[in-house]
Amino acid sequence: MKIAFLHFAYCCGPQADNAKKILQGMKLAAQYGASWVLTPEMALQGYYMMRSDKQFQLASLQNNLLQEFMEACRQYKQRLFLGCGFVDEKTPRNSCAIISPDGTYYNRHDKTKVVPWITENWAHPGEKFEVWNLEGINTGVMVCADAYFAEHGEKIAEQGAELAVVVAAWPPGGHAGPPEEAWKRLSRSANGIPVLICNQTGTEGMDCSHAQSAVLCNGEVLFTYEGREAVLIIDFDEVKKLVLSTEFVIINLADI
Secondary structure (H helix, E strand, O other): OEEEEEEOEOOOOOHHHHHHHHHHHHHHHHHOOEEEEEOOOOOOOOOOHHHOOOOOOOEOOOOOOOHHHHHHHHHHOOEEEEEEEEEEOOEEEEEEEEEOOOOOEEEEEEOOOOOOOOOOOOOOOOOOOOEEEEOOEEEEEEEHHHHHOHHHHHHHHHOOOOEEEEEOOOOOOOOOOOHHHHHHHHHHHOOOOOEEEEOOEOOOOOOOOOOOEEEEEOOEEEEEEOOOOEEEEEEEEOOOOEEOOOOOEEEEHHHO
């Protein structure tokens, strides 16, 4: 199957523009046959939303904020991993919401390692890691700093994870060392399973122009991408649980 990474500029939003961008990316990914679509951390509202004067709204199951993404998932028969601020029973979270190909809300992972900065101190930390069977692939999901800790890889390995999806806002340098070292550690601690890192680009709020989306396996980086806004496509064998690609197929938005 084909998996798309929406490596776009999201920081600071505005949220309405980010939503349009995600929907555009889903449509483009569908044209290339992608059945899974990954977005970065806080892709919907924009990481650093608290430092912006732009309006934002947290997603929930009680408002209609996810509706257009559900409709797109149903239309394109895609599973969406949506990085977003989410509120459940009045508790705000930094989350990855998962929407199924039939257009229904499936589940979400709430970031457990919330960074004590203004950009995240509004969010309550999550409390657990789960592994879900998605299209026959036992999949663990993490949000950015969750991937730093080897014990989190061990937790999903104990539950039989065959793949890890990480949604991130993680530029190189100044964040507890090179991020690729953390990602390699995560893959190793989870028995060498493939790890998919969906990162972001842009310079507003923080400089993510050299932030990398990456694919890892057996504790090593297979290939990466950094730079202009792009939809990145890989092939994944859902039966053998193997990455088939040796590089990203890169669809630059500026070239469309």
